[in-house]
Amino acid sequence: MNLKLKDLVASSLGLEAGDISLEIPEKEEFGDYTTNLAMQIFGDSTKLKKLPFGSFDFKNPQGLASKISEILSQNKELMHFISKIEVKKPGFINFWLKDDTLFNNLISISKEKYDYGSSQIGVGKRVVIDYSSPNIAKQFSIGHLRSTIIGHALYNIYQFLGYRTIGDNHLGDWGTQFGKLIYMLRRYQLNSLDVKTLEELYVKFHKLAEEDKTGEMEFQARIWFSKLEKGNKTAYLTWQKCRQISLQEFNRIYDLLGVSFDYMLGESHYQSEIKSMLKDKKLLSVLEEGENGAKIIRLDEFGIKTPLMFLKSDGATTYAARDLACLRYRMKRFQPHIIIYEVGQEQTLHFKQVFAAARKLGIVPPEVILYHTRHGLYLSSSGRKFSTRKGGAVNLEEVLREAIAKARKIIESSATSRNLSEAEIERVSTDVGIGAIKYFDLKHSVESDIVFDWKKILALEGNSGPYIQYTFARAFSVLSKAKEEGIDFEKETYLSSFDLDDQEKNIIRQVFHFGEIIQKSAVEFAPNVLCDYLFTLSQKYNSFYDKYPILKEKDLQKRFLRLKLTEATSWVLRNGLRLLGIEVIEKM
Incomplete structure (x- = not known):
């Protein structure tokens, strides 16, 4: 969608797609995409002359942004999937996707499953x-x-x-x-x-x-x-x-x-x-x-x-x-x-x-x-290079075994270990412990140094591997129970008639951008971009889960929609964790 939107904006304005910078806003109130194009070209007479309007008498970038917004709103192909274009100070142009576009993406996730978020942009390279x-x-x-x-x-x-x-x-x-x-x-x-x-x-x-x-x-x-x-x-x-x-x-x-x-x-x-x-x-x-x-x-x-x-x-x-x-x-x-x-x-x-x-x-x-890539170092709590008491290098296998042992203690003290065999407890402990180490590393900017902290590594709340794995397990559990009850949430249906509140819509908007986030992670050589995205999705889903009934919802249409949201979340978390090299946990 990012590339398609760039092409349509560029063609509407007589510019090249490479001239258009589109970002996903950090806050939902600023839409699904935003561009600072007006601020970029405000002082560029060469690009201003390419624009399809005669007057260039704009006092500031916001005025230019308003004129650009007016032109874009006349593009029927663009407005086929954009519901609103809005200008914000000091000259940002924000775009909102139509509900139909977002709903259709939920159906796409159901169909594509393990392939959702993948792309062919690298074919031949x-x-x-x-x-x-x-x-x-x-x-x-x-x-x-x-x-x-x-x-x-x-x-x-x-x-x-x-x-x-x-x-x-x-x-x-x-x-x-x-x-x-x-x-x-x-x-x-x-x-x-x-x-x-x-x-x-x-x-x-x-x-x-x-x-x-x-x-x-x-x-x-x-x-x-x-x-x-x-x-x-x-x-x-x-x-x-x-x-x-x-x-x-x-x-x-x-x-x-x-x-x-x-x-x-x-x-x-x-x-x-x-x-x-x-x-x-x-x-x-x-x-x-x-x-x-x-x-x-x-x-x-x-x-x-x-x-x-x-x-x-x-x-x-x-x-x-x-x-x-x-x-x-x-x-x-x-x-x-x-x-x-x-x-x-x-x-x-x-x-x-x-x-x-x-x-x-x-x-x-x-x-x-x-x-x-120039990755940073692991540091101790004192800010020095992470080492043994004698100043030697820390043996990696010892760290990994300790992570598994610590994860096992957490699992054995929780409800997770109930009805699990010894082999299953060991497997879950390994997946959680190793996943925690991996995620803790990957969530940091590649070039930053990392203070090694067991509490943060194995935290069950906040931006951690166990938290993301737990969110997946929660969504997977809901879907498993739905199947046990004979509820068919995987069927195709027309979703645009559903009314959504903000929390539900925010999840739909979040999963929509998964493929673009993967591409951004590649372009920037930065797995932490994907980690941040998965953490945000997990937060949004858990807030939604705590607020709304899903399986117990009496309105069948609402129940179906919420199961589709849960299904979409589970596939995005599953695929995202797989890309990070982290195993998903179905019971946790």
Whole structure:
């Protein structure tokens, strides 16, 4: 509807659809759509001359808005689905949809069900999403949770909009740290290994290296990594074992989170690509010698004063070189229109360098969108980076298990656990606990830091995962009881004769915008937009539920309408939660 309205407004005024900005007002009193077009073009003589009226003698944007409103009201196609156009200070133009349009949408929800809110705007386009990316031989810490959750939500959202979506877990499985690890494993010859032991060995290396005044340990580590890059069998087999051990733990956590990927290629996958790049004339023409003999790419023409280091002084590849090789591979393999890197703010300079170098080398053409989400950190209540008491990284699996345990306590102390088997209690506890963690992350702006707070995470009221899940369970329960009583609320019928009060109408208006909210979440790379929408819908439905009888309503027409509202709410919440990667709970 947003695009259709833009086209009709633009054609009525002799403008381009791209000139029209339409928003969904935060308050119902300002209609279903609003535009600040009059304020935007008031001082733009070029666009004013395109308007289909002769006089431009307007004292302020509100006067211009009134004239625009008058012209739009004469467009019969527009007024076929718009009931009212109103001007508000200082020059906003507000649009109200007709009841028929809103009622017809309720029927559409009944028909489309799991597909409601989806779109074909992405058909023929491909988007690569790089997310999670934990480091091999290190425990999966909470630091990678944001990337995993946000990236997976963006993957679901883009896929729902018709894009060919490629999710890649770009594992940190290459680099000089593996020379250090191979050295330690050769030195200690341990029989039993897990990720915790591998991480402890890495930490121990640095402690011993500080005491090694000769620098021999660091020298040996560099030699082992050089051997690994050259394909030495002993080095490769040791590295491969570290990778396999790590992936076993990572996959266990991904299963718990309900997160999956199309590819888990890792930095190591691109070694042949780097070798190919080092023969490329374009790259060789821009590589310069930096400090201590390192090979660099200058990016001054992009406003970046710090050059990108491509090769270290010993000839070893850098993280940036491997990311450029990865970009080169992705462009050849997938031919994407958009590449999204769901990586933290601390990598901002790195991705500015990589993106600029990719443009400079012709790896990525100008029309392809490269986007770095720059997510914030998890913080403790003191405002410091979330960590253990000893200052170490917080183990993610421990956090997830604690969330499930806390959710179980809440469930066992409520009526939810009645008539549930042990297996069902465990499943609901997992869905609520994991859903709570996910929603708490996703409801925040991607770039903001988050203070980790268990009370807010598992709150049963307010903007939380359990509250949204509870609202769905409430709506689902009403519909289940209606079916038990033999009430057919899924049938098609003409609804425009129904009288609505404000609360009922607000729900209909809210569910109408679901598809547009999903598109906005994609365009802004912001799952929090969808979270805010679902929370608002939940609030409106719960207020309606508390005020009006549904199944006990004696007026059959009103009962039918209220069941349609409940049905629409349940489908929107179900689909919205699914896009966020959160399970719905049917009994709660």
